Amino acid sequence: MKLYTYFRSSAAYRVRIALNLKGITYESLPVDLRADASAHRKSAYLAVNPQGLIPALEDAGTTFVQSLAIIEYLDETHPEPPLLPRSPSDRAQVRAMALVIACDIHPLNNLRVLNYLRSPLGHGEEAVNAWYHHWIARGLQILEGDAKRFSGDGRHMFGTSVTLADLCIVPQMYNARRFKCDIAPYPTLRSICAHLETLPVFAKAAPEAQPDAG
Numbered sequence: 001m002k003l004y005t006y007f008r009s010s011a012a013y014r015v016r017i018a019l020n021l022k023g024i025t026y027e028s029l030p031v032d033l034r035a036d037a038s039a040h041r042k043s044a045y046l047a048v049n050p051q052g053l054i055p056a057l058e059d060a061g062t063t064f065v066q067s068l069a070i071i072e073y074l075d076e077t078h079p080e081p082p083l084l085p086r087s088p089s090d091r092a093q094v095r096a097m098a099l100v101i102a103c104d105i106h107p108l109n110n111l112r113v114l115n116y117l118r119s120p121l122g123h124g125e126e127a128v129n130a131w132y133h134h135w136i137a138r139g140l141q142i143l144e145g146d147a148k149r150f151s152g153d154g155r156h157m158f159g160t161s162v163t164l165a166d167l168c169i170v171p172q173m174y175n176a177r178r179f180k181c182d183i184a185p186y187p188t189l190r191s192i193c194a195h196l197e198t199l200p201v202f203a204k205a206a207p208e209a210q211p212d213a214g
Contacts, residue, residue, distance in 0.1 A: 001019070001024060001025070001026040001027070001057060001058065001059045002026065002027045002029055002057070002058040002059075003015060003016070003019065003026050003027070003028055003029065003055055003056075003057050003058075004029045004031050004045070004048060004049070004054060004055055004056040004057070004058075005028055005029065005030060005031065005054060005055050005210070005212075006030060006031055006032065006033045006040075006054045006055075006212065007030070007207045007208075007210035007211075007212045007213040008033070008207050009033065009054045009055065010106060010171035010172060010174070010175055011053075011054060011055055011067035011102075011106070011171075012054050012055040012067070013170070013171035013174070013205055013206075013207065014067045014068075014071060014167045014168055014171055015055050015057065015067050015070050015071060015074075016204075016205035016210075017167045017170065017171075017201060017202055017205040018070075018071045018074050018075070018083065018167055019074065019205075020200075020201035020202075020204050020205055021081065021083075021162060021167075021201045022074055022075075022078040022080075022081075023078075024074065024078060026057075028210070028211060028212075030210070030211065030212035031045055031054055032212065033054065033111060035115075040052045040053065040054060048063060049063065049065050051065060053065065053066075055067060055070065057070045057073075059073075059077075067102065068098060068099075068102050068164070071083065071164060071167065072164075075164075081161070081162070083162070083163055083164045083167065084163060084164060085158065085159065085163065090158070090159075093146075093150055093158060094157075094158050094163045094164050094165050095164065096146075097143060097146050097147075097150075097157055097158065097165035097168070097169075098164045098165050098167075098168045100139050100142055100143055100146075101139065101143070101168040101169065101172045102168060104135075104138075104139050105135055105136060105138075105139035105140075105172060106172070108131075108135045109131075109132050109135055109136065109175070114128055114131075114132065117131060129179065129180075132179050132181070133179070133181050133182075136172075136175075136176050136179070136181045137181070137182075137185075139172075140172075140176065140183070140185075140186050140189060141185070141186075143157075143169065143186075143189060144185070144186045144187075144188055144189055147188040147189055147192060148188050151188065151192065154188065154191055154192065154195075155191070155192055155195040155196070156192060156195075156196075157169055157192060162196070162199075166192070166196055169189060169192065169193060169196075170193050170196050170197060170202055173189060173190070173193045174193075174206070174207070
C-alpha cells in the first residue's frame with residue numbers, strides 16, 4: 001500500500017493510526033501542503049487525487065480518497081481488530097462521533113478554509129484564530145458529552161476498545177493544542193487522548209514521528 005500523506009494533516013493522521021492498528025505495512029509518500037510547495041495542487045498529485053486533498057491510499061492498483069472512506073475500506077479488508085462495534089445502534093453512535101469531527105469541525109478549520117479567510121477575504125490572524133477556536137469549541141462540547149455517555153472505561157470514546165471515534169478525536173485534540181485552544185472544559189476528552197497517545201500505534205502515527213516532519 002502507498003499512503004499520500006502530510007505530517008500535519010489530521011485526516012492523514014487518522015489513516016496512519018488505522019494502518020498501524022491493523023498492522024498493515026505501507027509506503028509513506030509525503031505531499032507538502034505548505035504554501036511555498038503546494039504539492040497538492042501540482043499535476044503529479046492531481047493525477048492521483050483530482051480533489052487535491054490529503055490523504056489518498058493506493059492499494060492493488062486502486063486509489064481511495066477521503067479519510068473515513070479509506071478507514072472503513074481498511075476495516076472491511078482487514079477486519080481485525082474491528083474499528084466499529086457489532087450492533088447497528090452502537091455502530092451508528094461511533095460513526096456519529098467520528099462525523100462530528102470529520103464533517104462539523106474539520107472542514108471549517110481545514111488549511112484551505114483558513115487560507116481563504118486570510119486571502120482573498122482579508123482577515124487577520126486574530127480573526128482567523130477566533131474562527132478556529134469557535135468551531136473547535138462547538139464540536140468538542142458535543143463530544144465531551146458523548147464521551148461521558150458512551151465511554152466504558154474513560155480511556156476510549158466508546159466502550160472499552162479503540163474505535164473509529166478514537167482515530168478521529170486524537171488528531172483533532174492534537175490540532176486544538178497546536179492552535180492553543182482552551183481544552184480545560186473537556187476533561188473526559190483529555191483523559192481519553194492522554195491514554196490513547198501512549199499506545200504505540202497512535203504514537204507511531206503522530207505528526208512529529210513522520211519522515212516529513214520539521
